[in-house]
Amino acid sequence: MIEAGVMLTPVVPVSRMAELALLAEQLGYGRVWVPDEGLASRDVFVAMTAIAQATQTIRIGTGIVNPYSRNPALIASAVATIDELSNGRAFLGYGAGGSLTLGPLGIERPHPLAHVRDALEASRRLLAGEVVDMNTETLTLHGASLSHHRRDLEIWFAGRGPRMLRQAGAMADGVLLEFLHKETLGDYVDSVRQGANGRADLPRICYATTVITNPDRMDEVRPHMAYRLVDSPPSVKEMLGMSESDVKAISEAMHTGLGAAAELIPDEWVDPFVIRGSASECSAELEQLVTTHRFDEFMLVVADMTDADVLMAEVAEVFVGTTRKGDDDGRH
Numbered sequence: 069m070i071e072a073g074v075m076l077t078p079v080v081p082v083s084r085m086a087e088l089a090l091l092a093e094q095l096g097y098g099r100v101w102v103p104d105e106g107l108a109s110r111d112v113f114v115a116m117t118a119i120a121q122a123t124q125t126i127r128i129g130t131g132i133v134n135p136y137s138r139n140p141a142l143i144a145s146a147v148a149t150i151d152e153l154s155n156g157r158a159f160l161g162y163g164a165g166g167s168l169t170l171g172p173l174g175i176e177r178p179h180p181l182a183h184v185r186d187a188l189e190a191s192r193r194l195l196a197g198e199v200v201d202m203n204t205e206t207l208t209l210h211g212a213s214l215s216h217h218r219r220d221l222e223i224w225f226a227g228r229g230p231r232m233l234r235q236a237g238a239m240a241d242g243v244l245l246e247f248l249h250k251e252t253l254g255d256y257v258d259s260v261r262q263g264a265n266g267r268a269d270l271p272r273i274c275y276a277t278t279v280i281t282n283p284d285r286m287d288e289v290r291p292h293m294a295y296r297l298v299d300s301p302p303s304v305k306e307m308l309g310m311s312e313s314d315v316k317a318i319s320e321a322m323h324t325g326l327g328a329a330a331e332l333i334p335d336e337w338v339d340p341f342v343i344r345g346s347a348s349e350c351s352a353e354l355e356q357l358v359t360t361h362r363f364d365e366f367m368l369v370v371a372d373m374t375d376a377d378v379l380m381a382e383v384a385e386v387f388v389g390t391t392r393k394g395d396d397d398g399r400h
Contacts, residue, residue, distance in 0.1 A: 070358050072387045073099030073367040074380060075131050075276065078110035080373045085115045086122035088376050093126040095384040101131025101161060101244075101367060104138075106169035113146045120154035127157045131244070131367075132226045134165030135187035136175050141200075141212050144191040148216045159222040160195075161244065162187055164232065181231055182206050188223055188239050195221045224274075230259040237263025242272040247296055247369065249304045249340045250357065257361050275357065276367035279383045280344040286335060288372040293338050294318055294329035308337050347385040354386060 074097045076088050089100045100119060104112035116128050128150060133143055143160070151158035164180035177183075186207040193200045194212065196219045202209045225236035226244035236243045237260040245256050257273060264270050278289055297310065298319050305315065314332070321329040343350045343357075354366060368383050370376045 078115040129159035132163035140187035233259035234263030246276040272364040274365035290330040291326035
């Protein structure tokens, strides 16, 4: 059976985050990913702390945090502290950050490749117990060290650009591929594996999207497709049949709200990014994707936190029916 995780966004009270993470643990989910969305949500590390105190076995990580709004050394310290609190259950997920988090803070995003590279290197060295001196274009550390650390704490990366993914393949313990057009998944996986070429310890690859076994949930996902579609590569827009006027209309509607933009997004633009059908149909599709691309993990993206408990229970049935084929052939 492929390992299942879940992304819970802290747009609900921290106490509710803890309740949902405990339910995820009881349903058999192995990881809970908590995104850092800046001022748009509760603080990621406060939410993770509450989850650590409420649970016993589920692993807890940032899904994702960026190296612009927080110093990577302080990020490493925060995750190491949660790791200590949770008896070794924390992991760290990095990404380059996006407009939702950085825009309200007035933070630009220059040199993302270098920022992520330096953040991963600094975090890994600090978590290994080293005293770190760095003076790069993105990060300066003078005799930095952590009094609390764990050498084998996992560091993940989430991204889309081929150069970012090759770098992640070379440096990270795991790579998260989230909400991608399913026909393009092979290209993203190839970028990760090209970067990992020559590594003895290949990075784990986690595929993430939402699973829809209840047709009513399409309307929950549609608003969150607006910014994903607008930011999709031209090749993906062409595959969907999206014109420049479509993109312009969705972009303008987003100024009114995601709900207005959602009205412009038909089902056929959503289906290539999600897994939809009965529990058995979703299980079969997920198994096919796992087998084809040799994914190590799957992460359920919860689009609407108002009934995350119901969604997690619905999707747990999908994972029960999903077995991992080809494990004896090696992961990658």
